[in-house]
Amino acid sequence: MACRIGELVLDCADPERxxxxxxxxxxxxxxxxxxxxxxxxxxxxxxxxxPLPALVLSPTTDPRPVRLPLHLDLSPLGPDPATETDPDTATETARLLALGARRLGTTTDRLVLADPEGNEFCLRRPRTASS
Incomplete structure (x- = not known):
């Protein structure tokens, strides 16, 4: 028997946002x-x-004292079945920034971003079967 991740719970000040x-x-x-x-x-x-976990946004008034030990790594969906090419990471980055993400930095294979409340997440380059 095994388990799967059913929910990811994120404490936040403004669940609606x-x-x-x-x-x-x-x-x-x-x-x-x-x-x-x-x-x-x-x-x-x-x-x-x-098969995919739900995301629960849970209201809290307690400030987060330190960086969270868990963050999300996102990968653009792909490859695009119409073109059989990887999704355009630059286009996805622009979309995330337009939604309210902030750019924090980069590493070798990912862009580090923050959501509107400062929770860090990464946008990885698209993965293939060999990477």
Missing amino acids: LAAFWGAVLGYVELGREPDGSIELGPPADGYGG
Whole structure:
């Protein structure tokens, strides 16, 4: 027997704002709301319980004292079936910045960004079967 990641929970000051941001970034839709103000997002076709984890944005007023030990690494979807080419990372970077991400830096194979509340995530170059 094995487990899968069912949900990723992100504490945040403004769940509405981050739900709009992460929903647009991931192509997720709102799956539900909890009485505490948490908003659950997930893939539109699968909802909760599908192969991809849901994202729960949980309201908190506690400031984060240190950098989170976990962050998301994103890869542009691809290859594009119409052209059989990798997605354009520059185009995806521009889209993320237009949604409200901030550029923090770069490493060898990724761009380090932050969401509207400063939570770090990375945009990796597209992966292939050999990378």
